[in-house]
Amino acid sequence: MAVAAAVLASIGVGVYVLADSGGSDGGSANSRPGQGSPFGDGGSGGSGDSGGSGGSGGSDGPSPSPEGSEAPRIESGSVTDAISGISLPVPDGWYGQEITAGASVTSDETYKCPDDTSSTCTKGGAYSAPASLLGTTGTSAEEVAKADIEKNAEQSYGEGYGGITSHDVLASKAVTVAGQKGYLVRWKAITAKGADGYVESLAFPSPADSGQIVVVRFGVDVGEQQSVIDEITEGIEVASGGGNGQDV
Incomplete structure (x- = not known):
């Protein structure tokens, strides 16, 4: 999906991986496979600018990889x-990356x-970020x-798929995630062209800072199974060391 560079907040699903043949990342959520976030790949600026809609995107968070390099792929x-x-x-057949x-x-x-056949989409993805940085209140x-x-x-699924024509609400419920009382909303997004998508926004207090709500955004092509969303949701755990709770 292509979005304004100031927003750049998408998961790598039914979304643009390459903004254009020149590799420009100014208008895409995913400038290359794996960059399923608005904040780049841990220092490289990755998906366009260093800005999410709620803050400075890449300048204040941790940098898991050197400037200008891609964060290591985690295969399992x-x-x-x-x-x-x-x-x-x-999940099997997926890979993970730390992002800024x-x-x-x-x-x-x-x-x-x-x-937009000049651009590349991917079948599924998810990423986490503080709600405040996404601009979600x-x-x-x-x-x-x-x-x-x-x-x-x-x-x-808005761009790259000709826009969303309608949606069905599949779930809206309370859940427990990483020991925290959270809430999820899942839609089936009906697109004008190509694959429809399952999208989910999962929110819960950060285990590192109870005053900060973290959002995990999911998107998976309908040709895949919703079970992968459940697998990720149920598998979210408190990180070893607990995290730093740093504002970004």
């Missing part, structure tokens, strides 16, 4: 979000985007998840 196990103090499991303000997991399977996990889902859907 889990990937750590040092800001929020959680880890995301890496969180962590991402992305499917290895890619294809040409149906509404709310005082509770429920409020944040409900406020985030539409933005998540539009940025995951």
Whole structure:
């Protein structure tokens, strides 16, 4: 999906991986496979600018890789979000990466985007980030998840798929994640072209800082199984060391 550089907040699903043949990342959520986040790959600036809609995106968070390099791919196990103090499991056929303000997991399977065949989409992905950095407001996990889902859907499947024509609400419920009382909202986004998508916004207090709500955004092509979203959701754990709770 292509989004404004100031927003750049998408998971690597039904989303643009390459903005154009020149590798420009100014208008895409994913400038290359695995960059399923608005904040780049731990220092490189990755997906366009260093800006998410809620803050400075890449300048204040931890940098898991040197400037200008891509964060290492984690092929199994889990990937750590040092800001929020959680880890995301890496499903089979996916890979994980630490990113400047969180962590991402992305499917290895890619294809040409149906509404822009010069760009590449990927079948599934998820990433975590503080709600404040995404620009998603709310005082509770429920409020944040409900406020985030539409933005998540539009940025995951709005462009590259000819836009979202409608959606079905599949779930809206309280959940416990990493020992925290959270809330999730899951939609089936109906697109104009190509694959429809399952999108989920999951919100819960950060184990590293109870005053900060973390959001995990998911997007998976409908041709895949919703079970991978459940697998990741259920596999989120408190990170070893607890995270640093650093504001970004």
